[in-house]
Amino acid sequence: MRDTTWIGRDLPRPDAADKVAGRAAYIHDLSRPGMLWGKVKFSEHASARIVHIDTSRARRLPGVRAVITGDDTPEIRIGFLRDNVALKRGRVRQQRDEIAAVAAIDPDVAAEAIELIRVEYEPLPAVFDPEQALHPDAPLVHDRDASGRPVTSNLLPVSVRHVSGDLAAGERAARYVAEGEFSTPLIQQSCLGTAGCIAEFDLRGNLTLWAKTQIPFLAQRDFVKALEAMGLEGRNARVIVPALGGAFGTGLDTHCYEYIAMLLAHRTGRPVKMLYTREEEFAFLSPRQSARTRIVQGCDAEGRLTFRRIDVLQDNGAYTSWGATYPTVMLIPATSLYKVANVWFDARIVYTNNTYAQAMRGYGNPEVTWPIERTLDDLARQAGIDPLELRLRNVNEPGETTPMGLEVTTCGLRECFDFAREKLDWAKKRGQQRGARRGVGVAALVHVGGSGRIYRSDGGGVILKLDDFGNVNVSYGGVEMGQGLHAALTSAVAEALGVTPERVHVNPTDTATCPWDVGTHASRGAFIACNAAIRAAAKARTKLFALAAELFAPEVARNLEAHQRRNPGYEPPNFDVGAACAAGRFQLASGVVTLEGAPAEPWLRLELARLLRAGHFRGVAGQMIVEEAFYEPPSTLPDWSEGVGNMSACYAYGVQGFEVEVDDETGEVTILHAVSAHDVGRVLHPQALRGQVQGGLAQGIGYALYEEVRTHEGRVLNPSFTDYKIPTAHELAFPVDVHFVETDDPAGPFGAKGVGEPGLVPTAPALASAIEDAVGVRIADLPMTQEKIVRALREQRAPRGS
């Protein structure tokens, strides 16, 4: 591994102080001169015809500046399949459909105006269960697709399949077979900062949108299309990303509220701000997809996997987000978590009248890792092999090409297991603590570590702009949303360019100033940004050293004069500066240019700032150093109908393990100890990395034990933290052993892999395994609530049928 100065060091996070002091400006803090407040009237039915909308009273409320509906605004189609429109016309398909909107002088007036809007509905048949939605008699959520063609089923035209090897042969070769049905619930991303935006037009019809987005450039494309629909062809949409209080996938799509803000801003000629309250966020922002999975997998007598079959049914809700591409990522664990030949994977995504769902951290991976890891425990039991040992017998290794065609360049999974085994005291504890209702469990993960190609470009660019003072302003089109991207990028620029981190300033993300980037998803932010930064820095160094070839010798000659004035009688050592410059033997480190092999004389060095000024102020020859590099990772866009393709430049692995104690009266699970070991390629910024792992763990624990958006006929029943429970400090008060395995991946910047998502992927199955070890109960449907544990314990005690 390369020796580094800044990489791997715990530098202060550049965003930390302002965030802690409350100075960082989130969308909630932003205001524009003359700004109005927008608010949306949502549907009260999950499926109905809109008979009439009466906005007359709302219009008459003093302070209201505009009231709009789908009938008096242009139709703006949005979404992955363009099956959603910003303001609904004539028909609602989910409880949260946008029916009308207002702009008013303050949020209270806007809220009151919404109360004054009356809507008359004619209820229509609805379907809420994805299985039932597939029934031939089920009401169609959409009877036409986006281009107006009639459709005959609620099945989405998004098919991701994979068949490799010979499933029948794999089944024959299996000595033990485990199968089951598992499910994962709708959950809320629970961002600290709720959703919102400000839309503002200039008088030429160009739009600026301050957006809580993870995809500024794909959003720009969507917004430009919307401008066209509004009759504003050829106008620009500029997207600016303020400080974000978490996104976790909520920013991977553009949202109706953003288009509604645009429509209101255009209608009123004033900037319009929309902000969801917490309750609105729960009820009207898309949660994580729920999924049902059927799995069968088998192993031979030695515990080696011989086949795996997975069928997924995913509830899309009424419209389609990028979350419909979950199965592309589900393929990764399905085909490539542990070595398994003979794999079948099929995913069906179904329209229902439930709230439409969107992606979240892990992107389909936890949904599939859950059944895979749970049934591995079954296989271990049947085969009489220790479950950790069984996993090691199938462990992924470098050099492997998986059934999906993933090329495993580096893989530290075995080391992760070794760490977990040791820290959990596995040999002593697994299966040994039933009397104390304590147990241990582990589970593993594989995820994209070198971005994930699901779009025709998976790249991103970085611009480095050096100024007269030696500052390096960095522009990258991806998004800091709290994960520590700017920390990693700062370290990478300092390292690659040869400056001190204090001189590196990462600019706010703005489509007007930053180069294109596909978006901050697939754990790709630091991987892409740092790779691009390394390339841009190399270009900048080339230019700087070319300047130095001309300017270094005369500048240090002046240094020498000054030095001699201060130190009369000083004789410089015998070193031919001119020859060294001519040979281009320049070095740049910590913002100082020196010559390789030169004696360490104080005058024989040039501050970067001075070199830059010397390059600038030289008459007609003056020049600036601004360098750009676009990095496109070496991966391929898979063929989804075959489910094959090396979608990432490298892959991240990890193991989580838990020791728990289960209260067999109340069902309460207390975590006593956690282990989270990850193959991260290389640690770029330890603090940010630990934050990602610990935060992922906390979110994974919520997913495993507590969280579920409960709905009845499509209406959210628990739209607040009163009844949507996430773990708090009390639930998380246990020691965590975090460990990083550095495998130094050749594709990674300084060897690093992406690490944003892995932290929550194996959490639920690892906990489930520990709970089963403690009290013997198995729960297939997340979350594993106390109530479900008590029910399972009772069933375990009472003989069936009694």
Add this chain to the structure above:
Amino acid sequence: MSEEVRMPASPEYHRPRSLEEAWRLLEAQPDARLVAGGTDVLVRLREGRYHPPALVSLRRVESLRRIEPGRAWTIGAGVSVAELLEHRELAAVFPVLVEAGRRLGSAQIRSAATVGGNLCNASPCADLAPPLLVLEARALIASAAGEREVPLSEFFLGPRRTALGPGELLSALRVEAPPAGARATFLKQGRVRMDIALASVAVRLELEGARCVEARVAAGSLAPTPTRLGEVEASLAGTELDEATLARARAAAEREVRPITDVRASADYRRHLAGALVVRAVRALTRPEAR
């Protein structure tokens, strides 16, 4: 001509300094809503559950904030949960109130929330209610017409309904210091630690040697109001609290409670918790170190 549309008026906000002033305000505006810590009122206002013409804050009424020791202690309705927890002497006499107070909300909520608000809110899950019920606290109800006292068990009439009449407010609680042989505990189960109770119980036992001479058991979130569980008490009293008795108490608790199913938990699970918590509480109180 179309009718004028206007923003609804915000409630007037009053901050009386004495009970007399509060009563005058209540008389002038009978639909005014009293506010103590506001931790319930503000939530419900924001949810649009009610639109009172006026809010009458009790925070400046000093007489509501007293804690007076005695054979029977007086705890003012305006005492905050945090103040309750900080009162050393009170904590020594009524440790069960401390147990319950500690489980009420977060530190921020406890500094605002008051004892009176917790009870007058008349939520079945009010955490201070079960311990005060087993302590057989009496509610001091005051109005311009005078003062009356009702047992707390008669104070709760239904969800969000109390024995308070028009112009009346809760001024204090009167709680007798328990006799030497009595001990009490409070147990609460939430989905996570900081949660509204799915079920809670307070149990107070008076023991003579191994024999239980008196048992008082109260439950929260297990019926339309916080309530005493008479059958459970009967199953425990006069026994040696052996395993068979505990099994009977568990069964009695499961029988006697009337929980509902909601988004938080099923009635079935709550019923199970009732039994489990009663048994656990009795065990805790009879463990050798508890004696």
